[in-house]
Amino acid sequence: xxxxATGSLVGPAAAxxxxxxxxxxxxxxxxxxxxxxxxxxxxxxxxxxxxxxxxYRHGRVLPLARAAAAAAEAAGVPVALHLDHVKSPDLLRQxxxxxxxxxMFDAAHLPYVENLSATRAAxxxxxxxxxxxxxxxxxxxxxxxxxxxxxxxxxARTDPEEARRFVAASGVDALAVAIGSTHAMTTRTGxxxxxxxxxxxxxxxxxxxxxxxxxxPDGELAAAVAGGITKVNIGTALNVAMTDxxxxxxxxxxxxxxTRTYLSVGRAAMARTATALITALGAExxxxxxxxx
Ligand code: G3H
Ligand code: ZN
Numbered sequence: 001x002x003x004x005a006t007g008s009l010v011g012p013a014a015a016x017x018x019x020x021x022x023x024x025x026x027x028x029x030x031x032x033x034x035x036x037x038x039x040x041x042x043x044x045x046x047x048x049x050x051x052x053x054x055x056y057r058h059g060r061v062l063p064l065a066r067a068a069a070a071a072a073e074a075a076g077v078p079v080a081l082h083l084d085h086v087k088s089p090d091l092l093r094q095x096x097x098x099x100x101x102x103x104m105f106d107a108a109h110l111p112y113v114e115n116l117s118a119t120r121a122a123x124x125x126x127x128x129x130x131x132x133x134x135x136x137x138x139x140x141x142x143x144x145x146x147x148x149x150x151x152x153x154x155x156a157r158t159d160p161e162e163a164r165r166f167v168a169a170s171g172v173d174a175l176a177v178a179i180g181s182t183h184a185m186t187t188r189t190g191x192x193x194x195x196x197x198x199x200x201x202x203x204x205x206x207x208x209x210x211x212x213x214x215x216x217p218d219g220e221l222a223a224a225v226a227g228g229i230t231k232v233n234i235g236t237a238l239n240v241a242m243t244d245x246x247x248x249x250x251x252x253x254x255x256x257x258x259t260r261t262y263l264s265v266g267r268a269a270m271a272r273t274a275t276a277l278i279t280a281l282g283a284e285x286x287x288x289x290x291x292x293x
Contacts, residue, residue: 003069004078006102007132007173009044010231014207019225019281022046022082023274024235026053029267031068033238035075036267037274044078045278047071048233049100050085061091065098082134084233092122095131102132104176104209108150112140112162115148119170127171134209134231136176137166151176152183152212157196160203167206174231176209179224184236185215192220194227201228209233214240218280225281232281238270245269 009020023034025047038045047068054061065081072079083095083103095103105122107115119135126133139149139156149156156178167175177200180192190212200208207230213221214236221232246266249256256262 001073001075001078003072003099003101004044004080005132006046006080006082009046009078009080010132010174010207014230017226017228019230019232020044020046021274021278021281022048022084022231022233023238024048024050024053024084024233025064025068026056026239028064028067028071029242029263030238030270031064031071033242033267033270034274035071035077035079036271038079038278039076040271040275041278042077043278043282044080045274046080046082046102046231048082048084048104048235050235051083051087051091051106052085054091061094061098065100069099089122092125095126096129100131102134102173104134104136105172106136106150108136108138108176109148111148112166116166116169119166119172123171132173134174134176135166135170135172136209136211137163138178149178150183151178152181153178154182157193158200160196160199163200164203167204172206174207174209175204176211176233177204179210181210181212182215183212185212186236186240188215188217190215190217190220192216192224194223197224197227197229207231213237213277218283221277221280222283232277234277237273237277241269241273242266 013020025031081100083100085106086092107118123133136151138151158177179197209231210229211233213232213234246262249262249265
């Protein structure tokens, strides 16, 4: 199967009130596992490479991007490549040539006016280069001098009217919003603000993106999709699955030396996690009160 474009997966999903899972990959094993998990679930999927993952690869984007593209081209389900949490204008400008069809430009740590101006410039560049672009609006800093909060920072909440204005003025194709999820949680104990999600979905006319989804239980994920989330970003859950599986394997096989023995165990664990999470996104849930009203 050829590589899919992120917009071609997210657009129809938004129209049908479904969600597409977007998994952050760090190694080739992550990419292979996510694709195997999506094939098992029979669903399209997005492979994401974050700026931090590029830093881990000594600042080089191509080795992982090309490996992911090759794995995606051999997949039995549509797979898109997305460059995630990009702050560096230099990395942004490598996105198209590296094979990504979309990018998330991350300026939510900046004051509103600077976030808007940087995002507007990024969106203009992205569209001129055929890329779908997601941006993020967390909690805008208060008049008392409080700093802005990223969408996935603890306690951050996106204001629906600010979100509507931000999308209209920036021209982005999707918006990551702050509704209660927190990045890098290793327990699935998070809770979302479903009333706020309903107000955001009513105010914003582009697909909404949930970040920090590893910390949410299945019911919260399904309710988020029912409430209007279209792209669900998941990273830490894969790393927890891989690390736990490898730790257990090495505890049981202390003399193991062939890296394939334990990496294959870690890859299989990530594939099971990906299947389970994709399945959770499609589960039927009663609509939240605010959506039914
Ligand atoms: O952009 C990536 C996601 O926000 C991943 O968050 O590692 O908490 O699942 P997570
Ligand atoms: Zn994120």
